[in-house]
Amino acid sequence: MTAQSSAPRTRSGPKTAPRKSGPVEIPQVLTVKDLADLTDTTPVEIIKRLMTNGIMAAQNQAIDFDTAAAVVTGMGMEPVPAEAAREDKADEDEFVDPPESLVVRPPVVTVLGHVDHGKTSLLDAIRKSRVAAGEAGGITQHIGAYQVSRNEKLITFIDTPGHAAFTAMRARGAQVTDIAILVVAADDGVMPQTIEAINHVKAAEVPMIVAINKIDLEQANPDRVKTQLTEHSVVIEEYGGDVIAVPVSAQTGQGIEDLLEAIILVSEVEEFKANPNREANGAVIEAELSPTRGATATFLVKGGTLRQGDAVVVGDISGKIKAMFDDQGNRIREAPPSAPVELIGLNAVPEAGDKFRVVKDEKTARQIVETGRRQREQTEQHARTHVGLDTVYSEIASGTLKELVLIIKADVQGSAEALRSSLEQLSTSEVRVKVIHTATGPVSDSDVMLAEASNGIIIAFNTRVDPSARKQAETSGVEVRSYNIIYQALEAIEQALQGMYEPVYEPRVDGHAEVRQLFKSSRLGTIAGSYVTDGTIRRQALVRVLRGKEELANTRCTGLKRFQDDVREVQSGYECGVTLDDFDKFEEGDILEFYHQERVN
Numbered sequence: 001m002t003a004q005s006s007a008p009r010t011r012s013g014p015k016t017a018p019r020k021s022g023p024v025e026i027p028q029v030l031t032v033k034d035l036a037d038l039t040d041t042t043p044v045e046i047i048k049r050l051m052t053n054g055i056m057a058a059q060n061q062a063i064d065f066d067t068a069a070a071v072v073t074g075m076g077m078e079p080v081p082a083e084a085a086r087e088d089k090a091d092e093d094e095f096v097d098p099p100e101s102l103v104v105r106p107p108v109v110t111v112l113g114h115v116d117h118g119k120t121s122l123l124d125a126i127r128k129s130r131v132a133a134g135e136a137g138g139i140t141q142h143i144g145a146y147q148v149s150r151n152e153k154l155i156t157f158i159d160t161p162g163h164a165a166f167t168a169m170r171a172r173g174a175q176v177t178d179i180a181i182l183v184v185a186a187d188d189g190v191m192p193q194t195i196e197a198i199n200h201v202k203a204a205e206v207p208m209i210v211a212i213n214k215i216d217l218e219q220a221n222p223d224r225v226k227t228q229l230t231e232h233s234v235v236i237e238e239y240g241g242d243v244i245a246v247p248v249s250a251q252t253g254q255g256i257e258d259l260l261e262a263i264i265l266v267s268e269v270e271e272f273k274a275n276p277n278r279e280a281n282g283a284v285i286e287a288e289l290s291p292t293r294g295a296t297a298t299f300l301v302k303g304g305t306l307r308q309g310d311a312v313v314v315g316d317i318s319g320k321i322k323a324m325f326d327d328q329g330n331r332i333r334e335a336p337p338s339a340p341v342e343l344i345g346l347n348a349v350p351e352a353g354d355k356f357r358v359v360k361d362e363k364t365a366r367q368i369v370e371t372g373r374r375q376r377e378q379t380e381q382h383a384r385t386h387v388g389l390d391t392v393y394s395e396i397a398s399g400t401l402k403e404l405v406l407i408i409k410a411d412v413q414g415s416a417e418a419l420r421s422s423l424e425q426l427s428t429s430e431v432r433v434k435v436i437h438t439a440t441g442p443v444s445d446s447d448v449m450l451a452e453a454s455n456g457i458i459i460a461f462n463t464r465v466d467p468s469a470r471k472q473a474e475t476s477g478v479e480v481r482s483y484n485i486i487y488q489a490l491e492a493i494e495q496a497l498q499g500m501y502e503p504v505y506e507p508r509v510d511g512h513a514e515v516r517q518l519f520k521s522s523r524l525g526t527i528a529g530s531y532v533t534d535g536t537i538r539r540q541a542l543v544r545v546l547r548g549k550e551e552l553a554n555t556r557c558t559g560l561k562r563f564q565d566d567v568r569e570v571q572s573g574y575e576c577g578v579t580l581d582d583f584d585k586f587e588e589g590d591i592l593e594f595y596h597q598e599r600v601n
């Protein structure tokens with residue numbers, strides 16, 4: 001943990017009172033003061049111990065479990081994760097099921113492909129094939145996923161086709177898809193979104209089956225589709241590869257049975273398994289607020305068995321399952337692995353892609369949610385866990401990164417290809433440069449999602465970034481680097497790989513204020529009563545104090561007040577009180593130049 005503000009200066013206080021015996025239960029995140037309470041000591045004592053570990057923290061600052069545990073150990077006590085922390089650690093990836101507990105489960109299938117190639121029609125046709133097969137019920141409710149059986153083997157289909165949904169789920173950490181069906185219309189052939197879908201599936205490392213659709217059409221040309229796919233490294237069995245291609249017609253139903261057969265075949269090879277005999281975990285497929293039933297959500301069970309009455313944690317939300325329904329609207333009490341279920345009983349509406357897991361009881365669920373919320377509030381930096389050019393080298397050095405994943409968008413295909421091959425040649429024995437997607441056009445939401453899901457960086461060459469993609473990149477911490485000269489892009493990546501990449505920042509002035517009156521405060525020193533002459537000034541901004549041509553200080557604004565109230569910003573034409581870090585020798589007439597540093601490479 002790194003704390004920005006420095007610790008209050010401490011006098012050597014009284015030595016601490018008798019400490020607790022026995023293990024100390026520590027939550028995932030806690031403040032210095034919380035830790036002092038837990039260990040029956042003073043915040044000052046904790047601060048001192050943190051300082052000897054090289055960590056500066058004030059008493060209300062948050063520290064994480066590992067930091068707290070080190071302090072506790074240093075005090076001769078035994079740190080253990082608190083109940084909520086233990087539960088919180090039991091993330092999906094940490095369910096380690098013993099091999100003997102695993103049994104075969106149905107595959108989960110997602111349908112992808114270019115617009116209008118028949119994804120929705122295919123999902124409908126498959127759903128209807130069950131009615132034709134004379135299965136009970138048959139009238140499916142739309143809950144976001146459904147199951148069909150073929151020779152008594154179940155298959156789960158995700159009902160939202162397309163790679164945007166597919167990768168959005170992955171970006172949120174929920175890898176639900178086991179098999180991807182790539183739909184290509186036999187009359188239209190491979191199109192831009194077909195290629196996008198191929199790259200998204202490859203990045204997810206999910207097996208693919210090609211459905212060559214619309215073969216009922218006269219102009220259908222399946223052979224052309226097969227050749228085109230080969231050009232994009234999807235080599236079907238007939239051509240010596242390992243991808244099954246099935247000719248189908250969503251319109252006439254021709255080939256649907258063969259497609260289902262192919263899915264079963266692939267799942268038998270892949271052997272998808274889960275342990276049904278534990279508390280369930282999985283992901284949210286879709287969710288909404290129903291006017292009559294409250295928050296409803298469709299869960300896809302990944303492991304374990306979900307039961308009515310279970311207490312669950314879903315992202316930021318807790319709840320207790322009041323009732324569950326299958327994809328035909330039947331009330332059910334249990335849902336095994338790979339089953340989609342619609343349920344009610346959550347305290348709010350989760351987001352598609354959120355992971356869920358069953359916990360001991362509702363109280364534990366609430367505690368976990370609360371701990372998670374605090375953790376996010378106090379770290380606030382979660383976005384920065386994503387790879388960036390300035391962190392590539394250290395991540396390689398520490399072994400957390402083995403390949404640098406790039407997505408290239410360019411104005412024309414020629415430059416995209418040129419960049420791809422030059423960038424890939426920068427691979428070294430330590431790290432491989434892997435370009436997972438190249439395309440022409442602006443950087444889109446789907447590119448950002450792919451980068452997020454694959455821990456990659458986006459290179460925009462001579463092309464713009466869609467505003468919504470820019471926003472999404474900012475929130476998710478995905479780095480988008482724009483270049484218009486090839487060697488500059490190459491140089492940046494090369495330097496990043498060698499640990500020599502130095503981000504360049506330039507100051508950008510936000511506004512000026514003129515000091516007009518001085519106020520003394522016993523607590524804050526001298527406050528500069530100022531008038532904002534242009535722009536907008538912000539608390540926490542960098543500030544230069546100018547007197548004539550002389551620069552008296554270059555520091556940070558620590559306080560901004562309008563009358564008695566603390567404010568975040570003040571616009572041109574208004575008066576305010578300004579305090580600065582480590583400077584208060586203002587004089588009337590001083591100019592305060594507010595600025596921030598902006599990254600320019």
Ligand code: GDP
Nearest residue numbers: 114115116117118119120121213214249250251
């Ligand atoms: P999506 O955008 O990929 O979901 O495509 P849709 O399922 O909405 O289908 C696009 C259009 O193609 C619709 O007009 C469908 O009726 C038509 N279509 C889909 N599958 C077939 C097929 O197998 N044969 C024919 N002739 N038309 C199809």
